[in-house]
Amino acid sequence: ETGVTQSPTHLIKTRGQQVTLRCSSQSGHNTVSWYQQALGQGPQFIFQYYREEENGRGNFPPRFSGLQFPNYSSELNVNALELDDSALYLCASSLKNPQGRSEQYFGPGTRLTVT
Amino acid sequence: AQKITQTQPGMFVQEKEAVTLDCTYDTSDPSYGLFWYKQPSSGEMIFLIYQGSYDQQNATEGRYSLNFQKARKSANLVISASQLGDSAMYFCAMREARRANNLFFGTGTRLTVIP
Secondary structure, three states: OOOOEEEOOEEEEOOOOOEEEEEEOOOOOOEEEEEEEOOOOOOEEEEEEEOOEEEEEOOOOOOEEEEEOOOOOEEEEEOOOOHHHOEEEEEEEEOOOOOOOOOOEEOOOEEEEEO | OOOEEOOOOEEEEEOOOOEEEOOEEOOOOOOEEEEEEEEOOOOOOEEEEEEEOOOOOOOEEOOEEEEEEOOOOEEEEEEOOOOHHHOEEEEEEEEEHHHOOOOEEOOOEEEEEEO
């Protein structure tokens, strides 16, 4: 196990609602990244947080937002849910700067279903 | 253009045999890193092996080795002595130095180990 935890494990929401997903980083890691993995696809980068600030963003609309707290835990918030938001959401922690051999350690994910 | 291409949606291998999972990549950044992750049905992404673009030798980690052919832009994963527990999705990923906060993933290969 990586030491990265996510909650909840499963979630069902209705279109138009808002959702908050949570991630607790591995001890000693100061950077957290969020990924969306649609069924049958590889993960896609949403954004990364370092020292409580957004530090890079993928091709996702502003209704995807996040927070990082002083203890390096993180939240992913999605507003105005759409059916296409149904996916596995993965959180990964790492040490800044993630150059060279250092890898991102992934949590088990939160499976979100939007109906 | 796809940054990571995995052309094998599914592969089968006999237990105790070796198997090669293909991965090609596309980047103009001279500095990059290549990763392989395993994703069991539980959803967690498990880091397997890393290869840096300037590494002179192919990476090895236990039964996993990476066949890095820089000129061909390929980074195939070789699993030796396959075990039933190796059955999972396998993802190739790349991180470019200029965008060190983003891992680009391929679409994955589902490996099934046959007893």
